[in-house]
Amino acid sequence: MNGKNDWHYSLACARIVPMDIKRLVFDKLYVEISAPEVSILLGARQTGKTTLMRQIETKAKKSGLSVAFYNLESSADLARLNGNNEEIFRILTSDAEVIFIDEFRYLKNASKIFKEIIDSKKKVKIYASGSSSLEIHKHLKESLAGRFRKTIIHPLTVEELKQIPQKNRESFFKWGGMPGLVHRNTDIDKMDLLENIVSTYITKDIKGIVKEENIRAFNAMMYALAQNQGSLTVVSSIARECGIAESTVASYLDIMSHTYVCHQIASYSTNLANELKKSKKCYLYDIGIRNSLLKDFRSIDKREDKGSIYEGYVLQHLITQIAPNMELRFWRTKKDLEVDFILLINRQPIPIEVKSTLNEAVMPRGMKSFFMAYPHVKRGIVFNETINEQIVINNRTIDFLPHEKASLLIETITE
Numbered sequence: 001m002n003g004k005n006d007w008h009y010s011l012a013c014a015r016i017v018p019m020d021i022k023r024l025v026f027d028k029l030y031v032e033i034s035a036p037e038v039s040i041l042l043g044a045r046q047t048g049k050t051t052l053m054r055q056i057e058t059k060a061k062k063s064g065l066s067v068a069f070y071n072l073e074s075s076a077d078l079a080r081l082n083g084n085n086e087e088i089f090r091i092l093t094s095d096a097e098v099i100f101i102d103e104f105r106y107l108k109n110a111s112k113i114f115k116e117i118i119d120s121k122k123k124v125k126i127y128a129s130g131s132s133s134l135e136i137h138k139h140l141k142e143s144l145a146g147r148f149r150k151t152i153i154h155p156l157t158v159e160e161l162k163q164i165p166q167k168n169r170e171s172f173f174k175w176g177g178m179p180g181l182v183h184r185n186t187d188i189d190k191m192d193l194l195e196n197i198v199s200t201y202i203t204k205d206i207k208g209i210v211k212e213e214n215i216r217a218f219n220a221m222m223y224a225l226a227q228n229q230g231s232l233t234v235v236s237s238i239a240r241e242c243g244i245a246e247s248t249v250a251s252y253l254d255i256m257s258h259t260y261v262c263h264q265i266a267s268y269s270t271n272l273a274n275e276l277k278k279s280k281k282c283y284l285y286d287i288g289i290r291n292s293l294l295k296d297f298r299s300i301d302k303r304e305d306k307g308s309i310y311e312g313y314v315l316q317h318l319i320t321q322i323a324p325n326m327e328l329r330f331w332r333t334k335k336d337l338e339v340d341f342i343l344l345i346n347r348q349p350i351p352i353e354v355k356s357t358l359n360e361a362v363m364p365r366g367m368k369s370f371f372m373a374y375p376h377v378k379r380g381i382v383f384n385e386t387i388n389e390q391i392v393i394n395n396r397t398i399d400f401l402p403h404e405k406a407s408l409l410i411e412t413i414t415e
Contacts, residue, residue, distance in 0.1 A: 021163050021182070023052055024320070025151060030056055032149055033065075033098065033125050038114050040104075040136070041129040043153035044260040044285055045205065046197050048179040049129040052153060053100045056127060060098045068096035072106035081107055088113055093122045104128035110139040118147050129153075131205055132259045152260065154320045155179070155286045159407045169404055173300040173309055176288025177316070187297070194292035198222075205259050210252070217244045221252055225262065225282050226293040230311045230340075232332070233264075233282045253282065261285050263319060268329035268342040268349065270374075281330055283315050310403055311340055311354045314383050317406040318343070318352075326410070337369040345414065349377055354403070355384040361391050361400050371396060381409065 029052065032039045041049045050071070057067050070077040081088050081101075092099050092113070104110050110128075117124055140148060155177035161167040164182055175181050175190055178197060184190045202215065210218050220242040225233070233253070239246045256262035262282050269277045284290045287309060291297050300306050318328060318341070325346050332338040341352040351371075353364045367380050371394075380398045387400040405412070 021156070021160060021179070023048065023055075023153075024157065024160060025153065026052065026055060029127075029151060030059060033060060035125075035149065036118055037146075038118070038126045038128055038144065038148040040140075040148050040150045041127065041153050042133055042135070042150060042260065043131070044155075045131050045201055046178060046180055047153045047155050047260075049131075049153045050102050051179065053102065053127050053129060057098070057100055065098050066096040067098045067100065069100040069102070071102040073103050078106055085109055085113055085116070089116055089120075092126070093117060093120070093124050097123060098125045099127070101126065101128040103130060105130050105132075105135045105139055107139070110135075111141045111143045114140070115143050115147060134258050155288075155316070157317055157320060157407050158404060170299065173287060173313065174291065174297050176286040176291070178286055178288055181288065190288075191292065191297065194288050198289060198292055201259070201261060206255070209255055214244065214248070217242045217248070218252055221249060222256075222284075223293055225256075226284055226290045229283055229290060229305075230281060230308045233280045261289070263315060265315075265328055265330050265341070268331045268344070279332065283312050285316070287312050287316065306356055307354070310356060310383070313403055314352070314354045314406040315341065318409065320407075321410040323410075331366075331370055333369065338366045339364075339370050340366075342370075343381075343410075345410075349374065350379055350381065350413070351377065352381045353383070355382060358382075358384045358387050358400070361387050361389055361398070363391075363393055363398055367398075379413075381413075 029039060029041070033056070041052060043049055053069070057069055060067050070081060072078045072081065081091065083091075088107075101107060107113070114126060114128075117126065136150065156179055157177060158169055158172050161172065161177065167182075176194075178194065180193050180197075181190050184193055202219065206218060207215065221238055221244075224238050224241055235246045235249045235253075239249045242249070253262065253264060257264050262284055265281045265283065267277060267279045284293070290312065296303070300309055303309060315328070322328065327344040329342040329344065330338070330340060331342050331351065339351040340354045343350045343352055351367050353367055355364070361382075363380070364382060367382070371377060371380070378396050380396065382398060382400045383403045383406060384400060385403070388402055390397060390399050392398075401409075
């Protein structure tokens with residue numbers, strides 16, 4: 001692509017999400033406009049990073065600031081920033097007060113250039129985006145330590161989708177929260193988009209990392225993870241199923257985590273003998289992407305795997321709220337007693353169970369065992385379809401909440 005085609009491509013990318021959808025993270029990002037550090041937006045492809053930067057650009061313009069936007073997947077923009085370090089430094093410090101660099105991994109010596117701009121005390125703010133945390137390690141390196149702020153951009157939440165008429169929780173269970181779906185009106189169009197996102201991920205993010213002959217095995221592993229979401233991830237089983245070495249599976253899981261398409265949840269343990277200490281569970285980053293891999297878009301009431309869908313839904317909404325003093329884990333014993341998630345806030349655990357339909361507010365068996373193992377813990381959460389009430393058992397408070405309350409859970413419990 002070049003010339004006009006590049007401009008049209010950039011414009012199309014900028015329109016993936018309509019400008020009237022305000023992301024929950026927008027205010028945080030815009031406040032950073034006055035911070036000297038480089039603001040880095042990371043996340044899986046097509047989660048709305050470009051659009052967020054376009055929204056910040058629009059507001060900055062309205063505030064009277066001069067701006068410049070570079071999409072480095074555009075050959076014209078890449079050519080402009082393809083000179084030596086001194087030339088790029090001159091361009092970025094003279095073009096505008098606020099600079100936006102989309103897919104900054106294509107910028108040679110990005111870490112050195114960003115460092116020089118910050119250390120020069122030039123009044124230039126930089127926002128940069130990328131589809132993999134590998135950019136942080138490869139392009140920013142140690143030279144930018146303390147000089148950048150990282151924000152992970154996730155798919156839309158149900159709270160954000162409420163801004164769009166006729167978007168509800170039921171459609172979320174089917175299609176997920178990828179922003180581009182907002183513009184797709186038919187089921188076929190939505191399926192095509194989700195399939196395209198998976199295909200683009202493989203061809204653009206993975207093909208340069210995974211050997212060509214192993215792409216099929218990587219695809220098979222993605223399907224296996226989708227099928228077994230929420231179960232213990234047994235590397236040896238996946239390796240046998242996909243016909244690859246265990247070390248290769250572990251490497252692929254790390255790649256999927258670093259490209260934000262998979263959340264690996266570690267087990268919680270304080271070295272009690274009967275707990276599983278090194279196990280992990282894996283969840284794909286979006287329900288719609290999982291459904292696309294499984295080729296199953298039935299409504300949730302017709303799905304045999306509704307429990308896994310509910311778990312993925314809760315995780316997808318909890319993960320967007322995790323602060324630096326928080327962590328998500330799960331708990332399981334060698335006797336198969338389990339709690340779906342353990343939310344750690346300042347290292348203090350809160351057990352979280354995810355159920356479908358409950359007939360009464362009864363503490364789940366796994367949670368009861370967790371309380372016995374950790375008697376100092378006094379609170380638990382049970383997400384479910386039917387009960388919304390609070391009970392107190394043995395001086396412990398258990399909140400039974402509808403699944404949609406996951407989107408505001410951490411805000412509620414930390415008030």
